[in-house]
Amino acid sequence: MQKVLTGxxxxxxxxxxxxxxxxxxxxxxxxxxxxxELANLVANGMLDARFIKVESEHSAMAGCIGAxxxxxxxxxxxxxxxxxxxxxxxxxxxxGRLPVVMADVNRAMAPGWSIWTDQNDSLAQRDTGWLHYxxxxxxxxxxxxxxxxxxxxxxxxxxxxxxxxxxxxxxYEAVHIPSQxxxxxxxxxxxxxxxxxxxxxxxxxxxxxxxxxxxxxxKMQVAMNEALEVAEKADDDFREMxxxxxxxxxxxxxxxxxxxxVTSGTVASTxxxxxxxxxxxxxxxxxxxxxxxxxxxxxxxxxxLSGRKRVAVLDRNICVGMGGIFTQEIxxxxxxxxxxxxxxxxxxxxGLGGRDVSPEVIxxxxxxxxxxxxxxxEQVWIGLKE
Amino acid sequence: MHASYTKYLRMNRIxxxxxxxxxxxxxxxxxxxxxxxxxxxxxxxxxxxxxxxxSRAPGYLDMHTLHTTHGRALSFATGVKxxxxxxxxxxxxxxxxxxxxxxxxxxxxCRRNIDITLIIVNNYIYGMTGGQYSPTTxxxxxxxxxxxxxxxxxxxxxELAKGAGATYVARGHIASGVQLERLIRGGLNxxxxxxxxVLSNCHTQFGRRNRLADPIDLIDSISKxxxxxxxxxxxxxxxxxxxxxVGLLHRDEDRMEYCEAYEQIIERAQNAQKNRGRR
Ligand SMILES: Cc1ncc(C[n+]2csc(CCOP(=O)(O)OP(=O)(O)O)c2C)c(N)n1
Ligand code: SF4
Numbered sequence: 034m035q036k037v038l039t040g041x042x043x044x045x046x047x048x049x050x051x052x053x054x055x056x057x058x059x060x061x062x063x064x065x066x067x068x069x070e071l072a073n074l075v076a077n078g079m080l081d082a083r084f085i086k087v088e089s090e091h092s093a094m095a096g097c098i099g100a101x102x103x104x105x106x107x108x109x110x111x112x113x114x115x116x117x118x119x120x121x122x123x124x125x126x127x128x129g130r131l132p133v134v135m136a137d138v139n140r141a142m143a144p145g146w147s148i149w150t151d152q153n154d155s156l157a158q159r160d161t162g163w164l165h166y167x168x169x170x171x172x173x174x175x176x177x178x179x180x181x182x183x184x185x186x187x188x189x190x191x192x193x194x195x196x197x198x199x200x201x202x203x204x205y206e207a208v209h210i211p212s213q214x215x216x217x218x219x220x221x222x223x224x225x226x227x228x229x230x231x232x233x234x235x236x237x238x239x240x241x242x243x244x245x246x247x248x249x250x251x252k253m254q255v256a257m258n259e260a261l262e263v264a265e266k267a268d269d270d271f272r273e274m275x276x277x278x279x280x281x282x283x284x285x286x287x288x289x290x291x292x293x294x295v296t297s298g299t300v301a302s303t304x305x306x307x308x309x310x311x312x313x314x315x316x317x318x319x320x321x322x323x324x325x326x327x328x329x330x331x332x333x334x335x336x337x338l339s340g341r342k343r344v345a346v347l348d349r350n351i352c353v354g355m356g357g358i359f360t361q362e363i364x365x366x367x368x369x370x371x372x373x374x375x376x377x378x379x380x381x382x383x384g385l386g387g388r389d390v391s392p393e394v395i396x397x398x399x400x401x402x403x404x405x406x407x408x409x410x411e412q413v414w415i416g417l418k419e
Numbered sequence: 420m421h422a423s424y425t426k427y428l429r430m431n432r433i434x435x436x437x438x439x440x441x442x443x444x445x446x447x448x449x450x451x452x453x454x455x456x457x458x459x460x461x462x463x464x465x466x467x468x469x470x471x472x473x474s475r476a477p478g479y480l481d482m483h484t485l486h487t488t489h490g491r492a493l494s495f496a497t498g499v500k501x502x503x504x505x506x507x508x509x510x511x512x513x514x515x516x517x518x519x520x521x522x523x524x525x526x527x528x529c530r531r532n533i534d535i536t537l538i539i540v541n542n543y544i545y546g547m548t549g550g551q552y553s554p555t556t557x558x559x560x561x562x563x564x565x566x567x568x569x570x571x572x573x574x575x576x577x578e579l580a581k582g583a584g585a586t587y588v589a590r591g592h593i594a595s596g597v598q599l600e601r602l603i604r605g606g607l608n609x610x611x612x613x614x615x616x617v618l619s620n621c622h623t624q625f626g627r628r629n630r631l632a633d634p635i636d637l638i639d640s641i642s643k644x645x646x647x648x649x650x651x652x653x654x655x656x657x658x659x660x661x662x663x664x665v666g667l668l669h670r671d672e673d674r675m676e677y678c679e680a681y682e683q684i685i686e687r688a689q690n691a692q693k694n695r696g697r698r
Contacts, residue, residue, distance in 0.1 A: 060545060062548055069549070114470075146486065
């Protein structure tokens, strides 16, 4: 079936295809239409699930954790302040090794109350042990929800998929929707390895001492490492079955490019157009889209960026006191390659609080990175007002 | 516009963002009249809110304002009051803000009896986020997240406040601005935690889904649901069924206010210290 859906509706329909069994969510702009659509899908019988209407995001994630521990496939969605409020339980879900899947609609953090997009909300949760996908289109949102379950349930870690406020969440696109049966061939019903089963009792969340805590963490790290391969395979299998795949990172016109723009989310779409334009004008510029941020696809990023002249990383976020977060990730990945192959990394802060990242903005970055001889480690803030 | 309103408003922030016909404006006006009646200057007043349509109010009022996070206004307000017990602290909150995400803070503020006046604008729904059900949505009512009607039993906000220990509890409604002003004034004058629930209309989100899209119809239906506390005293249980009793519902002047109790503890501890030194 093909339908015209917003990014938010696509997220909801993704959970429908995957046959999430328990949904526990609290409304926040711009996520609201995800849970409203799910409430409708549940109410009209298209999705056989229980919908828990909770009193805060903290309870929303607690509800998912409880339901997942009881052996159900769960889904939730939130944004910004709501995600921040969940923080304690994000750790819980990950350390409890519960494969909850959640959509986060990227929205700037307050105060300076803003409902517009930037990545600081999701990136502030980078270290909680969740897998992170950044999506570029509504189709990718729907497909990533389905893939997320596949990966999460294989490695027993939760997954957060991220979509930009309004640019995706409220923008319509034609989206292919597989049926629940088709999806089930790709994603079999959830079979938890351990759950609250009266016939085979287990306990979650016990007290541990210094002798074992570190091993818990180590096992998570091992699972995260595995997740890279699992996610890659999940994407390949998905492509085989449905004809669509995205990779964990996606190079665009990079074959012979000396200069690379690194992007994520909807900025990647704008960058594609800009790259086409720059290519026509003879610039040796390409684009690398980062779809998966955790686990970080080190090897792939290294391979692709190795030997380039310069790399410009566009960060719609700011780690105040350090710089753009994607820039740090890329620099970190590129440190261990031979010096003669190592490109200079230029960091750019763009589009905070939803400020438009237009083709002109991206072209100005491409121009700067080609012109400026030294990446001095400082972030360049684009379009800043006096 | 009457001069007293402009005295308390940030006129450069007007026009406001509320829907035409929204009850919040009436409530803000009653609140301003109450400020004037008790003769509180803007300089001595802190108005604090969480998030929601209601919680936008402090943006329009020319005083010390904090527009905080969803549900937590009372915690911020407790901090302000503790830092400056000499100042007046007022919180304005929606039903979702105060009783859903902020429900925990509400009961604990009631329990402590701290000298803060809380105005809860109960429009039965989450207005700002587009009409999802709240803990005060009536059973059977439709909301964006209850397309076939709500099954959860709503809170009785005033009973909740009373039960948790608030020492001034009142309920007013938007069709009676004069009474509302009086109830708010009583709360401001009260030395302790005062809760004034105000039944209000969100025709845009609640009314539209429940055959009351016209603000006048919705205000009318709210007004008809109310009965004054004096009248209510003469009515039996069946007659009161489904009615909202309005007026001053509970007042306890005997319990000590929290900041004062805290001061006393400090004094006791310091005296004990001094006596020990003397010994
Ligand atoms: C932590 C968090 N979760 C969710 C939201 C989204 N949100 C903003 S206002 C609101 C509810 C508003 O309803 P209510 O408190 O009843 O006030 P009203 O808008 O009706 O005046 C919600 C859920 C938020 N801002 N922060
Ligand atoms: S949405 Fe409802 S509460 Fe918000 S301003 Fe409009 S009428 Fe008032």
